[in-house]
Amino acid sequence: MSKTVLDLRGRKVAVAEDGRGDPLVYLHGFADVHAVAGDFQPFHLRLCETARVVAPAHPGCAESDELTDGCGIDDVVFHYLEVFDALGLARFDLVGHCVGGWIAAELAVRHPERVRRLALIGASGLFVSGAPVGDVFMHSQPERGVEIATLRRLLFADEHAAAGLRFFPSARGDIEEEMRRYQMLRFSSFVGFKPPYFYNRALAGRLYRAAMPAAVIWGAADRMVPRAHGEAYVGGLPGAEGLTLIAGAGHSAPLEAPDATADALLNFLALAQHAGKRAQRG
């Protein structure tokens, strides 16, 4: 894996990159910020088998600078346009997880011409009445000084899952890992603290513009972003055929079920490839 730090007119953006093939931009979520700041996890490595995976760290995360002149969702979308331009990425597959999925959806409705295929995994971003996104901020506040079991319960189907215990331990752990979580929370609080809480009410009505082939993949036991959000994405994205559920996984499907999640994603990319070729031939 190579790590580079882009300089966007004085603003640093950390980008992790690996694999060969067509470019696939991966926008990380809350639980897999470590995969971008540290080492790719098995899920990300699987994607590298068939694609050139380009994974920038959100503003404020890893070595990326915070956005100083506003950091709402529109600012972040514009930030990524600049990142893609700097990387020379004209058109690419776009995969986003959690808040990264929200950003991916916002990019796709604004610039559908740049997004070849879109995949959302447990993506926030939509307003779904009666099914609010879980309060990751409240649950990041420890009980008895260090206990964050309820945060793990929000992010993982099984609070004792190895990935959860490793990246979200109920103890003062490695300071670097705590800082990664803190930076991701800070970024999330800029872009998605309330109001509104991780959503843009206008997004649902704009999804029709993102007509590229789309996959919506959800941990079957996602307690952070309820499944109703996945169903709403499927309902709004013209290129989405249905909701793909990952059995046994929660919100952090890429960490909890790396192979099943990667299989779902790679299957979609392969099928969409054939479909695209058939369409070209036809």
Next chain:
Amino acid sequence: MSKPVRLYCWHFMSYPYLPDDFDTRYDSGWVTVPNCLWDGEKSRGLYQEYIDQLAYADEIGFDGMVLNEHHQNIYGLMPSPNLIAAALAQKTRHGKIVILGNLLPLHLNPLRMAEEYAMLDNMSDGRLIAGFAPGSGPETFNYDVPSAPSREQFWEAVDLIQRAWTEDGPFAWEGRHYPLRYVNPWPRPTQRPHPPVWIPSSRSTETLVNIARRGYCYFLSSRSHGSETAKSQAQFARILEEHGDRFDPFRMGILMSAHVGESDAQARAEAKEGVWYFLKNCLKGHLRREGRMLTAGPGIPYIPPAEFRSYLKFSDPTAPLLGDAADWIDLDRSQSIIVGGPDTVYRRILDIVEHAKCGHLLIQFHMGNMPDTLVRNSMKLFIDEVAPRLKQASAKLFARHFPEMERSAEMAQ
């Protein structure tokens, strides 16, 4: 001839009718504490009781009364301290009315705060001390205020208010958060150029610099006192000097709680229930390890990353907090809640003042579910038997440490 400490009576207005098993059944006294626990029948007259206690403080000779803003908790039933201040403006004639403070980012527009404070200053004939605070964790959760940018928003609001009070209107405000075409509040405050401004803060350098730069008074928002309090004073003094200013005791205030009884033994016996109701219930969710602490931490990520890193490095997450005090020995160690006969309370408060070199003492007398008569007896004993000695000793102390204070103290009024 130097000035002695000023003594203020702080009332938080806690909810006193929780069930006995509250601590075992509920994980927090803040934000999520279910409001079905509010007993409407028992609570009739509660605000009047608390307002009357503050009016009593004014009557017996405290230098002022202190209020602050809290939401959705049992610790402080004052979502709007300005309403209580309006009542006090009518019921009292002497003391300062200190609001510490309005939580600016929670309100739609700071102009409203400029207007309400100006009204209160007029209604009290210039007795208002205007506090502004950004709010911390619980308020962030309560009011859906974006926490990371709220500091920037806060200082813009403060500057807008100060300018609205001091500059002739109408003028346009070109702020990022509160752009306004016409700023022109009626009334203007009674005190000119504006009421004294106090800003609560822990020990954030950034905040202290912002306070120093504007010539405001720093209120140390810590409930415990020890070497950290002295460090805060020294740090603020150093920052003032860097800004061409000079520290004097009336540029800084601190908070403590006290209960005075006839003797140490009697004071402890009569205060015990109220003190531990306060520690176990009111501080649960705030300054207790038990339950989920909402006041500070990673879920309220307004602290810049570098500061958070040093917090992680130097803090011990398992260390007990004030609300974890199990007995009087623990409690005495925290130098936060001082319970004793007049001699003990005098000696211990003077000790804090000697270290903190701070002139504004904001003292909480009503704790938890303390009955009215107990609170009043304690306040009266404090004024009769503690305050005179404290004033005398502190005047001498300040004269020794701050020979040039007289002039600057007058300026800070």
